[in-house]
Amino acid sequence: MFHFLLRTIPRPILIRLSYVFSWFAPLLFRGNKVQCPVCGHSFRKFLPYGYGGRTKRDNVLCPSCLTLERHRVLWLYLKQHTDFFTTPRKMLHIAPEQPFLGRFRNMKHLDLTTADLFSPLADVHCDIQAMPFANRSFDVIFCNHVLEHVADDMKAMRELYRVMRPGGFGIFQVPVDESRKSTFEDPSITSENDREQHFWQKDHVRLYGLDYPDRLRAAGFNVQRIDMADEVGEELSERFRLGHADNVYRCDRPLA
Ligand SMILES: [Zn+2]
Structure with a gap:
């Protein structure tokens, strides 16, 4: 579902949505298994990311500041x-x-x-x-x-x-x-x-x-x-x- 949305929503809208999303996602992913060294926050896991094929992968996108690997x-x-x-x-x-x-x-x-x-x-x-x-x-x-x-x-x-x-x-x-x-x-x-x-x-x-x-x-x-x-x-x-x-x-x- 998440991958489908990434592929179909135009990128400028996606960027705007991501600002809204980054407000509540950290609550959904509360935990201490992974940590983003850029924003410093810890989570149960990161979000999946990728446009399909070789680039699609799980547990990589920081829910708070949207960093990737x-x-x-x-x-x-x-x-x-x-x-x-x-x-x-x-x-x-x-x-x-x-x-x-x-x-x-x-x-x-x-x-x-x-x-x-x-x-x-x-x-x-x-x-x-x-x-x-x-x-x-x-x-x-x-x-x-x-x-x-x-x-x-x-x-x-x-x-x-x-x-x-x-x-x-x-x-x-x-x-x-x-x-x-x-x-x-x-x-x-x-x-x-x-x-x-x-x-x-x-x-x-x-x-x-x-x-x-x-x-x-x-x-x-x-x-x-x-x-x-x-x-x-x-x-x-x-x-x-x-x-x-x-x-x-x-x-x-x-x-x-
Ligand atoms: Zn982060």
């Missing part, structure tokens, strides 16, 4: 490995994730610009393949679960590099099929059904493989893949419901 993984990475929460930075957030948007806006040390192709929530509407920003504009860039939707992802990566200041860093998460050595692309696969079957979602245009970091390196970045589920250990990973499929890809633009 990938949000919690990123948050833990930022907390444990960076000074993101304290050091003043000029930041570009592309396709800002709903659970983070308000939080980042409230961080007074961040000078935040949000960008998206369509979203009314974004400050700037633009195509990531040709962004209206000057060279070396930003100290930090988040661009998560975007590149798998973009026709020319290599061009987008070069744009991310161009607008990043040398010495800056970015987090560019994408879904990766770790059983696949190289990324699968086929421009003749265009129908929603075929895309869902081959690329895991009806609006994805490729399925990344283990060569994803190499594509980012080709744009000039130094790349690190961090498995936070592995790092925090089995017990905490299960409590936070992290999952090994959602790695952090940190990309640094070298100083010279």
Whole structure:
């Protein structure tokens, strides 16, 4: 039933409904078996999420702040490995994730610009393949679960590099099929059904493989893949419901 609603209700309405839902869901899911490290709340379990096929899964969506595994993984990475929460930075957030948007806006040390192709929530509407920003504009860039939707992802990566200041860093998460050595692309696969079957979602245009970091390196970045589920250990990973499929890809633009 929940999956059916996710598939049929238009996304803008879904986002509005989710605000209402997040008021009462925490009461329904009261408990202490899982915990969201972003909002800090504990629950009996998380909600299911996914649009069907490979992406559908149980016990993953925080009823309070609507984080998924990938949000919690990123948050833990930022907390444990960076000074993101304290050091003043000029930041570009592309396709800002709903659970983070308000939080980042409230961080007074961040000078935040949000960008998206369509979203009314974004400050700037633009195509990531040709962004209206000057060279070396930003100290930090988040661009998560975007590149798998973009026709020319290599061009987008070069744009991310161009607008990043040398010495800056970015987090560019994408879904990766770790059983696949190289990324699968086929421009003749265009129908929603075929895309869902081959690329895991009806609006994805490729399925990344283990060569994803190499594509980012080709744009000039130094790349690190961090498995936070592995790092925090089995017990905490299960409590936070992290999952090994959602790695952090940190990309640094070298100083010279
Ligand atoms: Zn939460």
